[in-house]
Amino acid sequence: MKADIGLKGQCRPFRMAQWHHEYRTMKMTFRWYGESDPVKIEYIKQIPGMHSIVSAVYGVPAGEVWSEASILHIKNRAGKAGLNFEVVESVPVHEDIKLGKPSRDLYIANYIENIKRLSKYGVRCVCYNFMPVFDWTRTQLDKMNADGSTSLVYYAEQLKGKNPLSGDMSLPGWDSSYRKEDLKILFDDYGKLTKEDLWSNLEYFLKAIIPVAERYGIKMAIHPDDPPWDIFGLPRLITDEKNIDRFLKLYDSKYSGLTFCTGSLGCAKSNDVVQMIDKYSKAERIHFMHIRNVRLLDGESFEESAHYSPCGSLDVVEICKVLHKNGFDGYIRPDHGRMIWDEIGKPGYGLYDRALGAMYITGIFETLNKTKGAQ
Ligand code: DNO
Numbered sequence: 571m572k573a574d575i576g577l578k579g580q581c582r583p584f585r586m587a588q589w590h591h592e593y594r595t596m597k598m599t600f601r602w603y604g605e606s607d608p609v610k611i612e613y614i615k616q617i618p619g620m621h622s623i624v625s626a627v628y629g630v631p632a633g634e635v636w637s638e639a640s641i642l643h644i645k646n647r648a649g650k651a652g653l654n655f656e657v658v659e660s661v662p663v664h665e666d667i668k669l670g671k672p673s674r675d676l677y678i679a680n681y682i683e684n685i686k687r688l689s690k691y692g693v694r695c696v697c698y699n700f701m702p703v704f705d706w707t708r709t710q711l712d713k714m715n716a717d718g719s720t721s722l723v724y725y726a727e728q729l730k731g732k733n734p735l736s737g738d739m740s741l742p743g744w745d746s747s748y749r750k751e752d753l754k755i756l757f758d759d760y761g762k763l764t765k766e767d768l769w770s771n772l773e774y775f776l777k778a779i780i781p782v783a784e785r786y787g788i789k790m791a792i793h794p795d796d797p798p799w800d801i802f803g804l805p806r807l808i809t810d811e812k813n814i815d816r817f818l819k820l821y822d823s824k825y826s827g828l829t830f831c832t833g834s835l836g837c838a839k840s841n842d843v844v845q846m847i848d849k850y851s852k853a854e855r856i857h858f859m860h861i862r863n864v865r866l867l868d869g870e871s872f873e874e875s876a877h878y879s880p881c882g883s884l885d886v887v888e889i890c891k892v893l894h895k896n897g898f899d900g901y902i903r904p905d906h907g908r909m910i911w912d913e914i915g916k917p918g919y920g921l922y923d924r925a926l927g928a929m930y931i932t933g934i935f936e937t938l939n940k941t942k943g944a945q
Contacts, residue, residue: 593939596859596893597621598932599657599903601919604628604644608914609921611651617925619932622654624697624903626661633664633677636684641691657858657901658688659697659829660793663775668702669759670771678778685779689786695857695901696783697829699793700772702804703748703756704734706796706834711917712909713873719908722918724797724837726870734802757804765805769816772807776821783825789857789900791827792817796834798841799870810838811846818855827855833862833905836884837872844888851896859893861886861931862905874906874918877927887934894938904928 600614602623614620625644627636648655661684664677688696699705709728712720735754748756783790798809807813814828828850835841850856863882865873875882893902907923915921 594897594899595935595939596898596900596902597656598928599624599901600924600928601625601659601903603916603919605647607919608916609919611647611653613921615651615653617928619928620653622656622901623648624657624659624901625655626658632662633666633680635680636661636687638687638690641687641693645691654692656692656694657697657903658693658695659858661685661688661696661698663698663700665703665756665759667775668700668768668771669763670767670774674771674774678775681775681779682782685782685788686786689788693788695789695791697791697793697858699795700768700775700808701795701806702760702768703753704801704804707801715908719876719910719923721874721908722906723873724871725867729801757802760804763805765807768805768807769820772817773820776826780821780823780826784823789825789827791829791857793829793860794831794834796831797837797870797872798835799838810835810841811849814846814850818850818853824854827857829858829860830856831860831862831905832884832886832889833860833864833874836862836864837866837870839866843884844892847889848892848896851893851898856893856898857900859898859900859902860905861889861902861927874908876908876923877904877930886931890931890934890938894935902931904931 598619599622600617600620602609602611602614602625604625611623614623627640627644630636645655661681663681667674667677685696708722708724710723710725713723714720735750735757780790792808794808795806798806800806808817818826830847830850832843835846836843847856861877863875863877863879863884863886865875866883867873877886879886904924904927906918907920907927909915909920910923913920913922
């Protein structure tokens with residue numbers, strides 16, 4: 571192999587580091603759920619252009635410190651497969667922090683310890699969210715599409731009349747480890763909390779962790795609320811431009827930024843995601859992009875679609891164009907895929923459709939990088 575074959579020659583060996591150096595471009599990543607993930611880490615490496623896995627230490631309750639051995643294990647597994655481990659999704663935020671309980675200081679101290687440890691093993695970006703009780707919510711995981719693939723969907727009418735406290739309801743994305751009694755207590759606690767209280771608890775959290783993130787070189791990237799509206803009376807904050815502006819002002823530092831999830835924010839018709847990405851990437855506050863497409867339906871309903879723009883309501887080419895224009899060199903991962911080719915896997919996180927999404931996005935960026943002068 572010749573040592574210094576440039577990217578512009580023909581049939582040159584593909585060299586990621588050189589590619590990133592020459593174009594100062596985005597880094598493509600892929601979420602991996604660890605050894606129990608039906609998607610083998612070696613398969614991820616086989617997707618052209620993969621830079622890093624996105625993973626976490628699983629099985630540790632929110633609020634606890636991750637052992638260094640478990641972090642090192644992920645790093646080594648990635649390294650063995652020829653991948654980096656630079657992004658964590660997520661370090662979960664304990665509910666007591668969101669609720670502003672006295673015990674929050676202990677959980678914040680643990681969070682800080684996790685930031686320090688992750689930095690020690692080469693992690694550069696940590697994704698987290700501040701959604702009360704429930705993470706992302708869908709009403710059905712296997713909606714059959716006309717072409718035989720299946721998608722995750724959210725149909726507002728399927729949610730009507732449902733009561734999470736009934737004990738017989740579980741929705742995708744929810745932490746199934748909550749017992750009925752725990753949920754009741756949490757709902758009571760949140761019942762006493764106003765949205766403004768939640769904002770001030772978020773501010774308290776940021777004031778404690780961002781100085782540490784700055785010192786340890788970790789870009790914190792909050793994930794928007796998914797979907798971006800209140801659910802079952804629980805308040806949600808990271809939902810639109812006005813609130814994201816407010817969030818970014820809470821702690822004005824490059825280290826307090828966003829995981830910009832196109833599918834989450836894009837579910838609200840009022841969110842112009844291309845314009846928002848333009849604004850926040852220009853300000854260098856987007857560290858991690860989740861690129862997913864959704865088909866918006868009437869009312870507060872939507873279906874997740876293939877990444878390819880004509881399949882959904884979002885224009886992925888325009889999304890990539892504004893990122894490229896603003897010199898975005900952070901992390902991107904293809905978000906939720908459909909289930910295709912009879913794959914059986916973790917809902918939203920199969921191999922095939924996400925791999926198609928990754929290649930589609932990588933292809934758009936290759937085109938943008940190579941035609942830079944012509945734009
Ligand atoms: C859904 C994911 C979210 C995300 C967390 C980040 O598929 O995007 O569950 O990981 O909200 O904290």
